Amino acid sequence: MGIFDGLFGKKKMAAPTPVARRPLMAPGGMGKRPDPLYDEMNNYIIVILDSCRYDSFLAAEPKVITKLGPVERRWSYASWTAPSHYNLLMGLLPHTSPPHVYASDYYKEDFIRFNERFGAKDIEFASFVPHLFMPTYLRKTLGYFTHAKVSLPVLNPKTPINRDFDTFKLMEKHNDMNAMLDEMTFSSERPSFYLFNVGETHYPYARPTEPKNLWPRLSGVHGVFKHLDDHVTEGKLKDGGKTEPFFDQEKLDILRGRQIDTIQYLEEVFTRLYDMVPKNTYITVTSDHGELFGEEGYFGHGPIQHDKVYEVPFLEGKIR
Numbered sequence: 001m002g003i004f005d006g007l008f009g010k011k012k013m014a015a016p017t018p019v020a021r022r023p024l025m026a027p028g029g030m031g032k033r034p035d036p037l038y039d040e041m042n043n044y045i046i047v048i049l050d051s052c053r054y055d056s057f058l059a060a061e062p063k064v065i066t067k068l069g070p071v072e073r074r075w076s077y078a079s080w081t082a083p084s085h086y087n088l089l090m091g092l093l094p095h096t097s098p099p100h101v102y103a104s105d106y107y108k109e110d111f112i113r114f115n116e117r118f119g120a121k122d123i124e125f126a127s128f129v130p131h132l133f134m135p136t137y138l139r140k141t142l143g144y145f146t147h148a149k150v151s152l153p154v155l156n157p158k159t160p161i162n163r164d165f166d167t168f169k170l171m172e173k174h175n176d177m178n179a180m181l182d183e184m185t186f187s188s189e190r191p192s193f194y195l196f197n198v199g200e201t202h203y204p205y206a207r208p209t210e211p212k213n214l215w216p217r218l219s220g221v222h223g224v225f226k227h228l229d230d231h232v233t234e235g236k237l238k239d240g241g242k243t244e245p246f247f248d249q250e251k252l253d254i255l256r257g258r259q260i261d262t263i264q265y266l267e268e269v270f271t272r273l274y275d276m277v278p279k280n281t282y283i284t285v286t287s288d289h290g291e292l293f294g295e296e297g298y299f300g301h302g303p304i305q306h307d308k309v310y311e312v313p314f315l316e317g318k319i320r
């Protein structure tokens with residue numbers, strides 16, 4: 001049985017589209033967008049606090065961000081930025097990990113929540129078929145404008161995650177959510193969707209005002225692209241694959257404190273966000289994965305199998 005069996009009811013999948021002899025849309029275009037499908041639809045914003053641990057979020061005691069609703073402890077489907085954002089954009093928001101529930105039943109129930117988020121009716125898991133990609137559904141079925149502003153280069157606009165977005169921008173600085181808000185606009189004609197991938201909470205956990213020379217420097221962790229090949233010579237690991245000595249717990253505790261500090265800093269950015277959004281705006285705030293600060297010898301996220309790398313905060317609602 002396939003993993004989606006039972007999710008699509010008795011509806012048959014559409015027959016494959018015949019191969020077109022010429023492009024179906026103008027270069028740079030994405031085909032016709034329908035009028036908004038329902039009368040009172042919401043703008044929908046999903047804010048991903050990259051790497052933000054659930055317990056860091058609680059320790060920061062945010063008073064502004066939490067105006068949206070109660071903070072839930074949830075679990076991400078993935079431990080690294082790229083696959084996690086793919087899941088999020090499929091509509092698979094961090095899950096509640098309920099026991100004694102079939103996955104197919106969980107997906108069905110969870111997708112019904114999109115009616116409230118979008119101000120729509122009749123949305124179910126099958127509505128996302130066959131693309132299984134939220135921006136495609138928002139743009140081509142519900143008539144949304146779709147935008148992404150990302151902080152991490154692994155989500156840059158050339159990656160396959162940039163699909164059916166009207167605009168998709170890798171921000172100049174990796175840690176400046178305020179700059180995203182400078183460019184946020186809404187239309188009275190149709191609802192807007194925004195994905196904000198926020199980097200303040202990502203290593204090195206720095207406020208945008210902090211000079212770079214004060215950022216903590218950990219050898220081997222500065223940029224997965226920049227240093228990934230440094231250790232490889234003619235297909236072999238240099239020095240037999242030896243890495244720098246692992247940093248001490250004292251340093252890791254400082255880093256955890258820095259992540260908490262960035263959440264406290266983001267309070268003022270969320271104040272601005274909540275002031276800027278029109279009345280009919282639904283907002284989800286969560287993380288793409290957690291972060292390890294020394295537990296069982298781990299630092300960071302990605303190739304780590306540990307509860308804390310999946311545990312994330314989740315909250316959502318309308319601010320007014």
Ligand SMILES: [Zn+2]
Pocket residue numbers: 050051080081082288289
């Ligand atoms: Zn991430």
